[in-house]
Amino acid sequence: MEPWLYMAAIAAGFAAGVINTLAGNGSSITLPLLIFMGLPATVANGTNRIGVLMQTIASTFTYHRREAMPWSASVLLIGPTALGGLLGARIAVDLNEEQMRLAIGGMLVLTFFLILLRPERWLRGRVGGALRPRWYHLVLFFVIGLYGGFIQAGVGIFLLVALVLGLGHDLVKSNAIKSFLVLALNVLAFIVFVRNGQVDWVLGTIVAVGQLVGGWAAVHIATQTWAQVWVYRLLMVVVLVSAVQMFVG
Numbered sequence: 001m002e003p004w005l006y007m008a009a010i011a012a013g014f015a016a017g018v019i020n021t022l023a024g025n026g027s028s029i030t031l032p033l034l035i036f037m038g039l040p041a042t043v044a045n046g047t048n049r050i051g052v053l054m055q056t057i058a059s060t061f062t063y064h065r066r067e068a069m070p071w072s073a074s075v076l077l078i079g080p081t082a083l084g085g086l087l088g089a090r091i092a093v094d095l096n097e098e099q100m101r102l103a104i105g106g107m108l109v110l111t112f113f114l115i116l117l118r119p120e121r122w123l124r125g126r127v128g129g130a131l132r133p134r135w136y137h138l139v140l141f142f143v144i145g146l147y148g149g150f151i152q153a154g155v156g157i158f159l160l161v162a163l164v165l166g167l168g169h170d171l172v173k174s175n176a177i178k179s180f181l182v183l184a185l186n187v188l189a190f191i192v193f194v195r196n197g198q199v200d201w202v203l204g205t206i207v208a209v210g211q212l213v214g215g216w217a218a219v220h221i222a223t224q225t226w227a228q229v230w231v232y233r234l235l236m237v238v239v240l241v242s243a244v245q246m247f248v249g
Helices: 003-022 027-036 041-065 071-089 097-117 119-124 135-150 155-167 171-195 201-222 225-248
Strands: none
Touching (some): 003 027, 003 171, 003 201, 027 041, 027 201, 027 225, 041 171, 041 201, 071 135, 071 171, 097 155, 097 225, 135 155, 135 171, 155 171, 155 225, 171 225
C-alpha cells in the first residue's frame, strides 16, 4: 500500500475520533476509507470497531481523569446497551439496506430540528437534574445498542438524543456517558466480528492510532465551558450532513 494511504488513514482516524467524541458519526469518514482501501463492506464494518474501541477507551479514561464522568448514571445503562450491541452484531445481513438508510435519515432530520428548537436543554440539561432511567428508557438504550452493533455509523448521535432529551443530562455529561456506552456495546460486537473473520487487524490498527489521539484531544475541548456552544453547533452540522449522506447513499 502506498505510504500516503497510511497517512490518510491516520488523519481520517484522528478526524473521526474528534467527531465521535464531540458529536457522533465519525464512522462516516472511516468506513468509506476502509472500503476504498480494498476491504469488503462487511469486513470494513468489523475493522472499523478497532478504532472505535481505542478512541472510546481514551475518551472514557480522559473524562474520568478530568472528573467529568458520571459513573453512577453510566452503569445503569450499560446492560441494555451492551446487550443490544451483541445482538445487533449477530443480525443477519439480509435486511433491506435502502429502507434502513431512509429510516435513519428521517430520524436524523427529526433530531436536527429537536436540537435546533431546544438549545437550552443541550447546554444546561434538565431543570431539576437528570432523571433516573425507567424501564422504557432501558428499552430505548437497548434498541440504540442493537443499531450500534449492526452498524456503528450514527449511534453516538442517537445516544446523545436519548441522554439529553430522554434523561435530561447536559451535553458534557451526555458525551462522557456516550463514550462509555459506545465502548461497552462495541466490546461485545467486536468479538462477534472477530469470530466471523471480519476484521483486518493491520488496517484497523492504523486507523485506530488516529482515533486514539483524536478521542483524547476532543475530551480536553469538550470539558471546557467556553467550548459548549461550539460543540452544540458541531453536533448540528454533523447531524445534518449525516442525514444527507443517508438519503443520497
